[in-house]
Amino acid sequence: MTEVRITPASDTESLRISVTPPTRTTAEAPGLTDGDPVGYFHADATGVSDDQISNATLRVSVSNASLPAGTAPEQVRLYRHHDGAWQRLNTTHLGNGTYEADTPGFSVFAIGTEAGDGSSVSAAEESTVTPTVTPAASSVGPAETTRSPPTSTATTAPTSTEQSAPGFGPAAGVVAVVAAALLARRRR
16 A cells, blocks of 8 residues: 545544555455455544545555566456455556555455456466555544535655565554654644
8 A cells, every 4th residue: 555545525533544464365354256366455444434435545556576477557456345245446557556446435455456358367376465555644624714625635655665575564553653643743
């Protein structure tokens, strides 16, 4: 996960986004069946429910080495597990292994691949997700004298070196501390 942008549908006092390190499997949801999974992660929003989200966008970075041989960028998809089923998210390739998808809420996500005809692509080798991380929480406080629509903010992480195994490692802790500091600073 390199970026999270969220626009609450209404003012919110506090908003926190937490993201787990990516894994090859997930115990929180059944395995992805609509595509060939490359990795799973859990993104959770605290302080706002799914129906209070006007817009949320996830941006992930996936190295070409983590994809099955012959996978074209337009075959990479993000999926969200919700109400017992995987939902394919409209995923856009932004270049350089970066993908973006709007999501109606937060839960367990999968990064997967599909064939050009929409069917599953078989992994020719074991896949590894090597995203860089910076979940960014946006917090919109109460309006002062005039009310305007909530706005969103986003933060991107500087690119880190690739890791040989999936996961955010110590970066997730650093990001959580930075996000908490930003939220505390906004409240002042």
